[in-house]
Amino acid sequence: MKKLINHPSDVVLEMVQGIVAAYPNEVELLPDTTVIVRKQKTNGKVGIVSGGGSGHEPAHAGYVGKGMLDAAVAGEAFTSPGPDQVLEAIKAADSGAGVLLVIKNYSGDVMNFEMAAELAEAEGITVEKVIVNDDVAVEDSTYTTGRRGIAGTIFVHKIAGALAETGASLQEVHAAAEKVVQQVRSMGMALSPCIVPGNGKPSFVLGDNEMEMGMGIHGEPGLEREELKSADEVAEKLLQPILEEGVFKTGDHVAVMVNGLGATPLMELYIVNRKIQELLKEKGLHMTKTYVGNYMTAFEMAGCSLTLLRLDDQLYELLQAPCDAPGF
Amino acid sequence: MNLTTQETIQWIERANSVFQEKKDELTELDQVIGDGDHGINMARGFQAAAEKLQAGSYATPSDALKDAAMTLLSKIGGASGPLYGSAFLKLSSSTKGAETISFDQFKEAMSEATDSLKMRGKAEESDKTMIDVWGPFTAYLQVQSDVQPDEWIEKLADAKEKTKDMQANKGRAAYYKEKSVGHMDAGAASTYYLFAALAEILKERGE
Numbered sequence: 312m313k314k315l316i317n318h319p320s321d322v323v324l325e326m327v328q329g330i331v332a333a334y335p336n337e338v339e340l341l342p343d344t345t346v347i348v349r350k351q352k353t354n355g356k357v358g359i360v361s362g363g364g365s366g367h368e369p370a371h372a373g374y375v376g377k378g379m380l381d382a383a384v385a386g387e388a389f390t391s392p393g394p395d396q397v398l399e400a401i402k403a404a405d406s407g408a409g410v411l412l413v414i415k416n417y418s419g420d421v422m423n424f425e426m427a428a429e430l431a432e433a434e435g436i437t438v439e440k441v442i443v444n445d446d447v448a449v450e451d452s453t454y455t456t457g458r459r460g461i462a463g464t465i466f467v468h469k470i471a472g473a474l475a476e477t478g479a480s481l482q483e484v485h486a487a488a489e490k491v492v493q494q495v496r497s498m499g500m501a502l503s504p505c506i507v508p509g510n511g512k513p514s515f516v517l518g519d520n521e522m523e524m525g526m527g528i529h530g531e532p533g534l535e536r537e538e539l540k541s542a543d544e545v546a547e548k549l550l551q552p553i554l555e556e557g558v559f560k561t562g563d564h565v566a567v568m569v570n571g572l573g574a575t576p577l578m579e580l581y582i583v584n585r586k587i588q589e590l591l592k593e594k595g596l597h598m599t600k601t602y603v604g605n606y607m608t609a610f611e612m613a614g615c616s617l618t619l620l621r622l623d624d625q626l627y628e629l630l631q632a633p634c635d636a637p638g639f
Numbered sequence: 640m641n642l643t644t645q646e647t648i649q650w651i652e653r654a655n656s657v658f659q660e661k662k663d664e665l666t667e668l669d670q671v672i673g674d675g676d677h678g679i680n681m682a683r684g685f686q687a688a689a690e691k692l693q694a695g696s697y698a699t700p701s702d703a704l705k706d707a708a709m710t711l712l713s714k715i716g717g718a719s720g721p722l723y724g725s726a727f728l729k730l731s732s733s734t735k736g737a738e739t740i741s742f743d744q745f746k747e748a749m750s751e752a753t754d755s756l757k758m759r760g761k762a763e764e765s766d767k768t769m770i771d772v773w774g775p776f777t778a779y780l781q782v783q784s785d786v787q788p789d790e791w792i793e794k795l796a797d798a799k800e801k802t803k804d805m806q807a808n809k810g811r812a813a814y815y816k817e818k819s820v821g822h823m824d825a826g827a828a829s830t831y832y833l834f835a836a837l838a839e840i841l842k843e844r845g846e
Binding site for chain 1: 680683713719760810811813815
């Protein structure tokens with residue numbers, strides 16, 4: 312393992328301290344936690360709280376800022392934070408109008424955030440939650456854990472955050488966030504594994520000439536492992552299962568995110584995006600807004616994910632609204 | 640059985656030593672069909688719990704178990720934090736007020752803890768989770784009239800081994816679908832070590 316760290320057990324705390332040091336006027340760390348919160352609170356605004364395991368930077372602390380999150384909880388590497396930390400985030404984000412929790416659909420995240428919501432309700436704070444499950448690589452089933460939440464989560468942050476700034480109610484913000492979950496789909500792929508600092512070993516092995524389609528942001532298995540293809544072919548393979556969902560119809564307006572997993576150069580992401588845009592035109596979809604960059608990473612994993620969000624007037628307007636979060 | 644407060648603390652300390660020792664083994668199990676952090680998380684959580692109990696002073700086993708629960712809840716993290724946290728909270732609330740935990744109280748507490756795991760994890764037996772050790776072990780205890788530490792360890796080991804043949808429906812292993820068959824569940828393995836540690840303590844004092 313070759314990493315720029317001091318000690319594996321200190322990575323999360325030292326990272327959040329570094330974030331606060333970078334944006335001292337905008338964010339602060341809640342004492343004795345790894346919760347990053349906005350410095351300036353708006354009274355009566357619905358609070359938006361997200362979080363999860365660390366290793367996905369800039370998710371989630373990078374999305375704390377005006378127009379997006381009020382608080383982000385950083386768990387250990389790839390490990391959901393405990394309910395006590397989430398509760399502190401909820402309390403900090405609440406200014407009387409209630410709090411929306413944005414949760415990615417993983418067993419640990421759901422359990423910890425739900426326990427925190429119960430504790431917050433017991434303290435008199437109204438909490439709603441939205442569970443993001445945009446990864447089309449996983450079969451959707453109520454019998455199992457279901458689909459994973461990946462880069463589509465960023466759009467939920469953006470839309471919910473922007474609507475909350477307008478003074479909308481918790482119910483309205485919750486409904487908009489749910490709408491994003493209904494209309495967002497993602498698909499990822501990996502070229503090489505990542506290493507969790509405390510573990511020191513790669514999370515899986517891929518041959519020199521192999522890639523895995525549908526791999527999750529913690530190295531969870533995807534749809535198939537196959538011979539490495541060109542960027543254009545990968546772009547097609549990412550888009551196809553998303554379009555097969557039936558969410559996107561000819562003539563729809565969409566927002567596109569080509570997200571890097573940590574070790575993939577922007578050059579390659581732009582090359583993938585070039586083909587994606589060409590394919591979208593062919594399918595009769597109107598690209599309204601595109602994001603290319605590292606939004607939801609997996610340490611030093613190489614690869615990318617594609618996210619499509621179907622836009623209506625409300626979502627388009629909220630997507631365009633100003634946002635100060637450093638990671639967006 | 641009549642587990643004293645001191646023995647309850649010893650149990651958590653013993654479990655901590657075992658998790659420190661088995662950290663890599665649990666992490667490797669989790670790496671095959673999970674996200675490779677179970678050993679790290681259990682070692683961190685139980686170390687914090689052991690330190691907390693060593694520093695505290697407790698009138699009853701229930702008080703010690705409550706502090707253990709709150710520490711595990713916040714320090715293990717991931718899915719195992721709320722699961723072990725909920726289970727220990729039940730062990731505590733179910734035995735509240737008792738100066739020592741009798742075998743009958745332990746049986747009832749284990750039954751309540753297993754139910755709370757199923758509720759929190761939205762999982763049942765055969766989903767290939769820690770419930771596949773908690774469930775069968777609790778069922779075995781219900782029909783026993785006294786503590787047989789060696790038999791406990793046998794039953795626990797047997798339940799843990801059986802998770803190898805199961806296909807995962809819950810937790811991250813579920814993404815592996817049929818490929819999860821053939822590998823032991825990491826949470827089942829950590830549950831084995833937790834109660835094997837208790838069995839060892841009961842055995843050492845001659846049960």
